[in-house]
Amino acid sequence: MAPSNETLLRVRGLKIEGRADHEWLEIVHGVDFDLRKGEVLGLIGESGAGKSTIGLAAMGFTRDGCRISAGTVEFDGMELTKASDEARRKLRGSRIAYVAQSAAASFNPAHRLIDQYAEAPVEHGVMARAEATTDAVDLYRRLQLPNPDEIGFRYPHQVSGGQLQRAMTAMAMSCRPDLIIFDEPTTALDVTTQIEVLAAIRDAVEQFGTAAIYITHDLAVVAQMADRVMVLLKGDPVEEAETRQMLANPKEDYTKTLWAVRTFRTEPKPVPAADAVPAVSLRNVTAAYGSVPVLHEVSFDIHKGRTVAVVGESGSGKSTTARCITGLLPPVSGHIFIDGEEPPADYRQRSKDQLRQAQMIYQMADTALNPRQRIRDLIGRPIEFYLGLKGKAKEERLRALLAEIELEPDQFIDRLPSELSGGQKQRIGIARALAAEPQFIICDEVTSALDQLVAEGILRLLDKIQKEFGLAYMFITHDLATVRSIADEVVVMKEGKVVEQGPKAEMFTPPHHAYTDLLLSSVPEMDPDWLDRLLAERAAGGAGAAAAPAAAAPAAARGVNPGE
Amino acid sequence: MLLIDFVAYAVAAVVLMSVGAWVVKRGLVAVTADRRQHLLRTTPLSAYFGLLTIATYVLVAIFADLVAPFPERDVLGAEYQPWGEAHILGTDNLGRDMLSRLIYAARNTVGIAFVTTALAFLLGASMGLLAAVVGGWVDQIFSRVIDILMSIPQLIFALLLLTIFGTSILSVVLVIAVLDSTRVFRLARAVAMNVVVMDYIEAARLRGEGLGWIISREVLPNVTAPLIAEFGLRFCFVFLLISALSFLGLGIQPPTADWGSMVRENATLITFGDPTPLLPALAIALLTVAVNFVVDWMLHRSSGLKD
Numbered sequence: 001m002a003p004s005n006e007t008l009l010r011v012r013g014l015k016i017e018g019r020a021d022h023e024w025l026e027i028v029h030g031v032d033f034d035l036r037k038g039e040v041l042g043l044i045g046e047s048g049a050g051k052s053t054i055g056l057a058a059m060g061f062t063r064d065g066c067r068i069s070a071g072t073v074e075f076d077g078m079e080l081t082k083a084s085d086e087a088r089r090k091l092r093g094s095r096i097a098y099v100a101q102s103a104a105a106s107f108n109p110a111h112r113l114i115d116q117y118a119e120a121p122v123e124h125g126v127m128a129r130a131e132a133t134t135d136a137v138d139l140y141r142r143l144q145l146p147n148p149d150e151i152g153f154r155y156p157h158q159v160s161g162g163q164l165q166r167a168m169t170a171m172a173m174s175c176r177p178d179l180i181i182f183d184e185p186t187t188a189l190d191v192t193t194q195i196e197v198l199a200a201i202r203d204a205v206e207q208f209g210t211a212a213i214y215i216t217h218d219l220a221v222v223a224q225m226a227d228r229v230m231v232l233l234k235g236d237p238v239e240e241a242e243t244r245q246m247l248a249n250p251k252e253d254y255t256k257t258l259w260a261v262r263t264f265r266t267e268p269k270p271v272p273a274a275d276a277v278p279a280v281s282l283r284n285v286t287a288a289y290g291s292v293p294v295l296h297e298v299s300f301d302i303h304k305g306r307t308v309a310v311v312g313e314s315g316s317g318k319s320t321t322a323r324c325i326t327g328l329l330p331p332v333s334g335h336i337f338i339d340g341e342e343p344p345a346d347y348r349q350r351s352k353d354q355l356r357q358a359q360m361i362y363q364m365a366d367t368a369l370n371p372r373q374r375i376r377d378l379i380g381r382p383i384e385f386y387l388g389l390k391g392k393a394k395e396e397r398l399r400a401l402l403a404e405i406e407l408e409p410d411q412f413i414d415r416l417p418s419e420l421s422g423g424q425k426q427r428i429g430i431a432r433a434l435a436a437e438p439q440f441i442i443c444d445e446v447t448s449a450l451d452q453l454v455a456e457g458i459l460r461l462l463d464k465i466q467k468e469f470g471l472a473y474m475f476i477t478h479d480l481a482t483v484r485s486i487a488d489e490v491v492v493m494k495e496g497k498v499v500e501q502g503p504k505a506e507m508f509t510p511p512h513h514a515y516t517d518l519l520l521s522s523v524p525e526m527d528p529d530w531l532d533r534l535l536a537e538r539a540a541g542g543a544g545a546a547a548a549p550a551a552a553a554p555a556a557a558r559g560v561n562p563g564e
Numbered sequence: 565m566l567l568i569d570f571v572a573y574a575v576a577a578v579v580l581m582s583v584g585a586w587v588v589k590r591g592l593v594a595v596t597a598d599r600r601q602h603l604l605r606t607t608p609l610s611a612y613f614g615l616l617t618i619a620t621y622v623l624v625a626i627f628a629d630l631v632a633p634f635p636e637r638d639v640l641g642a643e644y645q646p647w648g649e650a651h652i653l654g655t656d657n658l659g660r661d662m663l664s665r666l667i668y669a670a671r672n673t674v675g676i677a678f679v680t681t682a683l684a685f686l687l688g689a690s691m692g693l694l695a696a697v698v699g700g701w702v703d704q705i706f707s708r709v710i711d712i713l714m715s716i717p718q719l720i721f722a723l724l725l726l727t728i729f730g731t732s733i734l735s736v737v738l739v740i741a742v743l744d745s746t747r748v749f750r751l752a753r754a755v756a757m758n759v760v761v762m763d764y765i766e767a768a769r770l771r772g773e774g775l776g777w778i779i780s781r782e783v784l785p786n787v788t789a790p791l792i793a794e795f796g797l798r799f800c801f802v803f804l805l806i807s808a809l810s811f812l813g814l815g816i817q818p819p820t821a822d823w824g825s826m827v828r829e830n831a832t833l834i835t836f837g838d839p840t841p842l843l844p845a846l847a848i849a850l851l852t853v854a855v856n857f858v859v860d861w862m863l864h865r866s867s868g869l870k871d
Contacts (some may be wrong), residue, residue, distance in 0.1 A: 326770055347770055355772045368763040372785035382771060432767070 008178055008211050009035040009058060014071035016053050016062065016235075028053055028235040030071065037178065038209040042226030042243065044216060044258075046451035047422075049232040051215045055181045058213055059096045060088045076178065093120040097172035101184040103164040107156040114152030117171045126175045139170040142207065143200040162193035166200045173204055180205070181213045186221065190313040190478060191522040198224055198524075199535055217451065219258060220524035223247055224531040231255050243528055257453060259526075264456050264485045266463045271503075272303040277340040279304045279440045279472035280325060280358070285334035287324050294320045295496045297334070302440065305466065307473040309487035309504075311480065311519065317496040318476045322442045325474070326358060339439055356386045359433035363445035365425035369417040375402075375428055376413050382435040397435070405431045405461060423454035427461065434465065440472045447482055459486050480523045484508065492516045569647065570839035574846055581620075581854075585612035607861065614857030621851055625671040634661035636668040637819045644833060647840075654840055657829045666843060669821040674851070676737060676816065677803040683741035684802070685795055688748025693779050693787070695749070696756035707753070710746045718743055719808065726814045736806065736815055744802055751794050755787045789862070796859035800852045807848055823848050 016028040028050045035041050043051045056062060060073055060080030073080040075096065080088060092098075097120075100106040107116060118132035127135060133152075140148035143166045156164060165185055172180050182201065186194040202225060205212050214225045222229055222243070229246045231238040231254065239252045250256050272278075278301035287295040295317050302308045310318045323329040325336055327347030335342055343354040362368035369378055376398065383389050383397050399409040405427040417425055426446060433441050443462065447455035463486060466473060477483060483490060483504070490507040492500045492515065500513040512520065521534060589612045592604050624631055633652075634640060638660065645655040653662035691710075695703040713721075722739055729735040759765065760783065768782050807824030809815030816822040818829075823844035830841040 328766070328770070347772075350772070352772050355770060360767065360770060362763045362767070364763065368767060370762075370764040370782055370786070373781075385771060385773070436771075 006037045008037045010074040012072045015069045017069045019065040040212045040226045042214045042222035042229040045232035050235040055215045094124040094175040096179045097177040099172045099182045103168040121174050165197045179211045183215045223528045281337040283335045285331045287331040302472045305470040306488045308489045309475045309483040310491045312493035316493040356436045358440045359438040360442045361429045361446050379431050386436050401431045442474045444476045610857040611861035614854040617854035628671045632664040632667040634664040665821040669823045673823050680737045680740045681799045681802045684744035688745035689752040692749040692752025696753045713746045759786045793863045796855050
């Protein structure tokens, strides 16, 4: 449905302040935008850009410790910043609705989905309870939830993450609002699930002619969803334009760097000799948590100086494989060789030197660094522990490592993790792994918690270090853009099995195993028509044959990737 | 008449401490450099009140010999003398100076309570951390033993044990320390459990670190804030328990001055409308409130550090 010319939301000179240690700091420095009826505006930017804060302010709401300090938010002729709490409460849920990033955390686990659905319409007097129930089933059907007649009678924990996000969208729609704010609704989902949610949200918005503000950090997603895009940087609007125009012709430098992030590629590395001893080698590894089997006959090699990307959805056994290699989860059967030798399966029985060989970098640098230790201790401990260096020698090594990860030693050596940014924390994680002088590093989703620009910096650093020290990487990720950037070989896992493996070039060229194909085709592309095309293809029985994974999908069914 | 005096004294004590707290806060903020000033300025007045009160108690306890007008145990005259010139707060049931005994009792009661709490923490926290970090059967055995100890009402259990082991100060300290360490164990274990699942603990284990390092360097620094806060609360409970035991005659034995037993010894005066026996109770109440103010502030700070 084409947007009408009638303005629904008019934001002028919006400034928002946040409270930090008894002082008010401005976090949004004057934002203007208009939203017409039925229009979808994409807000895009890195974390800390103020996307969510602006999204919430569009409902006249600020989080605790924030306040709107200047500007106006006019919704359908009503000034929200000056309206009474009562007037705003009447609007919320009925005329303006909000869909949060984590549906799992936003639903009340003690009530059935349909009860939570009915709450807003009944409360606002839009519908009677019985009517709301019928309506819910109808919306569940439109959003293509399985078993729409009975899914509402389940509790939040009884449905999957993607279904929950759609149920939440349905809930937001329950009063047929004029405006819905979507705050990163698909960020926490796997790519294959993300497609379903994106398609459902778009259909629903179109069917009811709802205006929406779509907040995300993923350009490719916003390209599918929004009519217009606004780029934000640290609380300032950078650029605003129609989606197609912005994609084709970004004006500002910052916007261009956002676009360019995905183009990083490592240089191709020489193929290892056939008789080379791999840094790590898995042979028919089978593992289980108690009596629940999680890995079946997993075999692959990682050669020195090369990167193997292990990809798959959550629950596919990627991280479990890493736990087997490090010895946290001794396999039930099969063998793991590190540098041609088989260490004890349990890490507790491994020697210091065996432990030193395989290091790990974690996804969440926040939980991987002890918040009470200074960088000097965080990185210094492995130096002292493994290499026996003390005093001056240790200090020198420490400074060399900090220089290696491109952090100024004098400035950083005595800081606590809380005094670092996300990217800097991840660099410390890298330095800690490097301090052990290992042969092999497991990188467990090391970039997924980071903004794209920062993530790219981390990937470049890892690549530099690999070249310098000839390290072998096992790169666990669900992000295929990262795989394209850094991998030499790819291992695709599903339900604890390796479904396909081979050099990167092969993996990104058809024909594929059906599951690889599903994964590849689900990665959003910058082309605004990508989602339409993909859905059409899947409807035609192409790559979407996810229900029948045995069927080898025709290569032609894949979306064309303009970036390749 | 006496009752009015008593109320006046109580109010005066609280007002004095509050004003003192305000003055100290202003003074400290004024004389300190910018960087530290922030902490001093954001600290609430209640915390200053608590700190000042505790400091006063500690000073009185340490310098009891200098502060007290009369010796702790000497019988100086008639029993139950009213408040007056010679004996500011009168004399007790044996004719000993009430004020001096109050002051010496600060040393005895607070000192013993402090040692007991420290011992309880040493025992409970080390066992709790060990249980959380090692897990498995060590955790099972520790936790079940603690469950058994906790299943018996604390005061009754303490009475029972003290009747068995006698009522020397050493046995009072040990019995209460062991009984209170069960609560500390529970807390330490629960807090440490949340830390043990963190990736940095896994990283330390995979590095090959021993148990000692993991407990002392990786876990302990992350649980000190709640443990210190608990120390304050626990101190109050121990303190009240000792007073209760003394009141019942099983705690600190006469002629040693102690606030709990002082209430009991002079209880008869209440019948005559004399509030003197409430003075030791007031001393207990004031210290408890002060400690809780400080604990509240520390809890607030430690939770504020997380975000």
